[in-house]
Amino acid sequence: MRHSKALIFLVSLALCVCLAATALAEGPLTDLWNSGCDFLFRTDNVTVDGELNFSLDGEHFKTARLHYVQDGKKSFYGLKLLSPRKDGTERESGWTIIADEKGHYDVMEVYEPGVYRSGIGDAFHTLLRRSVNLDALTGLGSVLVQQLEPTLPEGIVKVAEQDGVKTVHIAVSENQIPDAALSFLNVAAMYLSDRWFSFGADYSYTENERTAFENYITVTQALTGGTVNWTLRDADMDFDLDAQNRLIGGAGKVTAASVFWDGSVREVEVFADFSVTDYGKSKVEPFDPADYGVVLPWEFYGDNTDEETAWESLDGADNEKWVARVKELLLKENYPVMPETEFDGWTNGSVISVSIYNPDETEYYCYFSEDGTLLALQNLTSPCFSGNEEPADQADADTVAEAKKLIGDFLADVNPRLAENMETIAVQGVITTADGGTYLTFSEREQGLAYFVICVDPALRVEYYTGSVPTQD
Numbered sequence: 001m002r003h004s005k006a007l008i009f010l011v012s013l014a015l016c017v018c019l020a021a022t023a024l025a026e027g028p029l030t031d032l033w034n035s036g037c038d039f040l041f042r043t044d045n046v047t048v049d050g051e052l053n054f055s056l057d058g059e060h061f062k063t064a065r066l067h068y069v070q071d072g073k074k075s076f077y078g079l080k081l082l083s084p085r086k087d088g089t090e091r092e093s094g095w096t097i098i099a100d101e102k103g104h105y106d107v108m109e110v111y112e113p114g115v116y117r118s119g120i121g122d123a124f125h126t127l128l129r130r131s132v133n134l135d136a137l138t139g140l141g142s143v144l145v146q147q148l149e150p151t152l153p154e155g156i157v158k159v160a161e162q163d164g165v166k167t168v169h170i171a172v173s174e175n176q177i178p179d180a181a182l183s184f185l186n187v188a189a190m191y192l193s194d195r196w197f198s199f200g201a202d203y204s205y206t207e208n209e210r211t212a213f214e215n216y217i218t219v220t221q222a223l224t225g226g227t228v229n230w231t232l233r234d235a236d237m238d239f240d241l242d243a244q245n246r247l248i249g250g251a252g253k254v255t256a257a258s259v260f261w262d263g264s265v266r267e268v269e270v271f272a273d274f275s276v277t278d279y280g281k282s283k284v285e286p287f288d289p290a291d292y293g294v295v296l297p298w299e300f301y302g303d304n305t306d307e308e309t310a311w312e313s314l315d316g317a318d319n320e321k322w323v324a325r326v327k328e329l330l331l332k333e334n335y336p337v338m339p340e341t342e343f344d345g346w347t348n349g350s351v352i353s354v355s356i357y358n359p360d361e362t363e364y365y366c367y368f369s370e371d372g373t374l375l376a377l378q379n380l381t382s383p384c385f386s387g388n389e390e391p392a393d394q395a396d397a398d399t400v401a402e403a404k405k406l407i408g409d410f411l412a413d414v415n416p417r418l419a420e421n422m423e424t425i426a427v428q429g430v431i432t433t434a435d436g437g438t439y440l441t442f443s444e445r446e447q448g449l450a451y452f453v454i455c456v457d458p459a460l461r462v463e464y465y466t467g468s469v470p471t472q473d
Contacts, residue, residue, distance in 0.1 A: 037138050039247045039276060046070050047282045050274030057267050060084060061219045066274075071284040073101040080110070083388070091389050098287040106287045108294055115466075116294045137188060144184055165248070166241045173234045186230055213260055218386040218434065223268065229259040233267065249275040297351075297367065297376075314345035314352070326354050326366050329374065329414070334461045335364060351375070374414035377465045384453050384463055387433035394430045395440055403427075403440050403454040410462055411450075418467050422449050439463060 039046065048068040054061055062083055069076040080094040092110055099105040108116040156176060158169040213222045237252030251273040258266045289295060314322055323343045330337050342357040349370075356364040367376035404425065411419035422444050431439040431453070438457040444450045453464035 035241055035245050035247045037141075043070060043279075044072060045278075045280050045282045046276060047278040048274065048276055050272065052273075053271040055269040055271075056219050056223075058269075063090075069282050069284050071282050073099075073103075074284040075099045076284045085388055085390065087390065096292075098284065100286065106289075108292060114294055115297050116289065116292070117297065141184060141188075144180060164243045166245075168239045168241065169237070170239070170252075171234075171236045172232075174232050177232055182230075182232060185232065212262070213264065213266070214434070220386075223258050223266070226260045226262075227258040228261050231257040231259060233257055237272070246279060247276050311346045311348045311353075314347055314354075318347075319343075319345055322352055322354055322368070325368075325372065326356065329366065329377070330356070330364065332413075333377070333410070334459060335379070336362075373417070374465075375467060377414075377462060379463050382453070382455075382463050383433040383435060383437050384431050384439040384455070387431040387437070387439065389429045389431045389441070392427045392429050395427050399456050400427050400440065402460065403442070403456055406454060406460055406462065407442060407452055410465070411467070415467050418449060425450065425452070 047070075048066065050066045052064045052066075054063070062081060065080040065082075067076070067078040075098070077097040077099075078094070079096075080092065082090040082092055085091055094110045096108045097105055104118065106116050106118045156170060156172050158171075160167045160169070213226060233255040235252070235254045237250060237254065239250040240248050242248050252271075254270045254272070256268050256270070258268055260266065322345050326343060327337050336358065337356075338358055338360075340359040344355040344357070346353045351370065352368040354366045354368075356366070358364075361381070363380040365376065365378045365380055366374065368374055407425060408419065411422070425442050425444045428441040428443055431437075431441065433439075436457070437455065440454045440456055442450075442452040442454065450465070450467040452462065455461045455463040
């Protein structure tokens with residue numbers, strides 16, 4: 001989900017541009033500022049639906065559709081991301097996260113729709129909540145309002161009322177926003193991005209650590225990885241408030257300039273349309289896998305355990321055995337293993353999960369049944385996840401045959417029972433990445449036993465694999 005999280009930085013930016021603009025006036029805009037802050041950070045029960053469309057220098061590159069429900073400490077968070085392909089179709093990604101009041105959350109991804117992951121956390125997994133840092137940020141915004149109100153030009157805001165709904169129209173350009181407000185915008189956008197989506201970090205940079213815009217895999221990675229400053233070009237937004245002065249919707253466009261580390265400037269347009277409903281009436285139902293047609297990973301991968309078992313960290317001789325097994329596998333499949341590589345192993349008594357962290361920030365993941373059968377091998381930092389996928393008929397026949405042979409040899413070694421039972425595996429598509437990499441996707445369509453992403457350029461390698469253990473007759 002990393003590349004998707006990068007996109008949401010821009011969503012945060014769009015929100016902050018709008019809220020920063022509303023902070024800079026008195027009267028109805030002060031009401032809107034307070035309403036926006038209440039909705040974003042001090043609400044307890046609400047439903048949000050919205051769509052944002054993103055363009056870079058006039059060319060559309062992403063659509064984000066959000067459905068979010070807050071019910072006290074329970075929440076439902078659904079995000080669908082659509083990226084245009086060259087043939088006119090769209091590539092879909094995204095996820096659904098359902099959290100309960102005890103901090104248990106379940107995650108379902110579009111990429112692997114029949115499987116979900118579960119975890120335990122705190123109530124902070126809800127997006128809308130107060131915090132000490134957030135109160136400090138909104139407090140700074142309030143001080144900024146008091147300082148800047150007298151300096152603002154007239155005509156930025158128009159207000160209309162009809163049927164108990166107050167619509168605040170904001171039309172503002174870059175020469176109408178003081179530098180202090182733009183600085184606040186950048187701080188707020190970075191904070192929201194990090195707080196909501198665990199993206200962004202406090203880091204320093206030098207020129208030799210930066211890469212050119214066109215060398216990033218995706219536009220969103222370039223904008224978030226190389227932007228050092230955002231500047232508002234213009235905003236034209238309508239915000240609706242109900243009779244209780246609560247934010248109930250908005251629509252419009254925000255244009256911002258991304259100032260890259262090398263001084264180059266890219267223009268980003270965000271078209272937004274959202275609604276805020278069901279204050280005090282929103283409800284998040286308890287998660288039931290049957291409602292979504294999904295199962296836990298260890299069920300999907302062939303474990304017959306009926307109940308979820310607590311996970312325990314591997315240690316001692318068990319840990320050494322599985323680390324040795326993983327090292328052998330990675331090296332055989334052309335994955336580097338460094339002296340500083342870290343291995344984090346867990347078991348629930350029937351399956352073993354091992355995460356691999358390299359000092360160069362690459363991450364891999366392996367999943368085994370207790371008898372050593374490999375159920376998953378995933379390069380979590382692979383460029384393939386953010387490449388452009390084309391139809392299968394774009395694949396070269398010789399390359400497909402070579403990749404299929406690799407899959408056969410791979411399964412014969414790591415999951416022989418699957419190799420014996422899998423009747424057909426077909427190429428689904430061709431993924432190309434900005435750095436020139438080429439990947440083929442394969443699936444076993446008849447029984448849904450396996451899915452592969454095979455890197456064919458720059459080097460033949462299993463980039464992503466999930467497979468089950470066929471049941472015995």
